[in-house]
Amino acid sequence: MKTNPPIRVGIIGATGYTALEAARLLQSHPGAELVAATSRADEGKPLAEIHPSLAGRCSVAIETFDAESIAAKCDVVMCCLPHGASAETVRQLVDTGVRVIDFSADFRLSSLEVYEKWYGVKHPWPERIGNVAYGMPEFFAAEIAKADVVANPGCYPTSAILPLAPLVKAGLVECDDIIIDSKSGVSGAGRSAKVATLYCETNESIAAYGVGTHRHGPEIDDLVHRIAGSEVSTIFTPHLTPMDRGILSTIYVRPKSASADAVMQCWQEAYRDHPFVSPVDHLPATKHVAGTNFVQMSVRVSGDRLVLVCVIDNLAKGASGAAIQNMNVMFGLEQTIGLN
Structure with a gap:
């Protein structure tokens, strides 16, 4: 009702x-x-x-x-x-x-x-x-609550900022050597007709695009800097995958001395009071969050790198779910209302 x-x-x-x-x-x-x-x-x-x-x-x-x-x-x-x-x-x-x-x-x-x-x-x-308030309540709720304009985040940036920002802020990872490999469902390209998103082009295929030129790259760098206070340098490569919705970002970072356990602890502390962000032990998949505003992230060690894996639904937490969450904050409602 x-x-x-x-x-x-x-x-x-x-x-x-x-x-x-x-x-x-x-x-x-x-x-x-x-x-x-x-x-x-x-x-x-x-x-x-x-x-x-x-x-x-x-x-x-x-x-x-x-x-x-x-x-x-x-x-x-x-x-x-x-x-x-x-x-x-x-x-x-x-x-x-x-x-x-x-x-x-x-x-x-x-x-x-x-x-x-x-x-x-x-x-x-x-x-x-x-x-303008950036629409990520996990970091900017106070600004969002009183804003006349909220800039809803980009979908790829959401999947990179949420795992990266707490680690950079805590000084756990090197800031000048971050590689972000992201894969998105076709709905991220919009509903208008484009040759690259036709069924025969995307079905049974995966393709990189915007290599070194995608506009979400500077958004990731800018927002991690604003949240964490340290400038970062990232290599961001997006890919189009043959699924309707979802983003999986695999992020490769060099630890300053941090272990996987330290990363999990940092995430747990950063997101303890934020209901949509879940550090998990298992390797997350896009189906685990499909149709929801939830975020799952996990970490593994590979050689001298830490590998961060984050999944979101690009149409939900990557767009419209985030907008509902922001609306709730703007009007003094619980963030989860209408999103559970």
């Missing part, structure tokens, strides 16, 4: 996979209600027609974006637009007084120069770069 009054939620850019996941999660959230959804096309169509899995559970219809109209009916808006297009929309919404959780990369980085270099666009709201 919904609480009274529920948090009124809008979704901008409602036709993609992250929007679908957010809408799905909101249907079972006892303290929130999806009241608006927008798209550049499909005006007037039921959202359940765009996403048939919502049939019988969602009565919201697609409307054309108008900041004043959306703000009048919403307490918080989840903006699921791509980078570049998102920032101006977020600014319009914030100017009306409504709070925003932005799924794009437009507000994640702390440097305008780094953002414009890696994303190749001029930022339309540059004064907010470095002045």
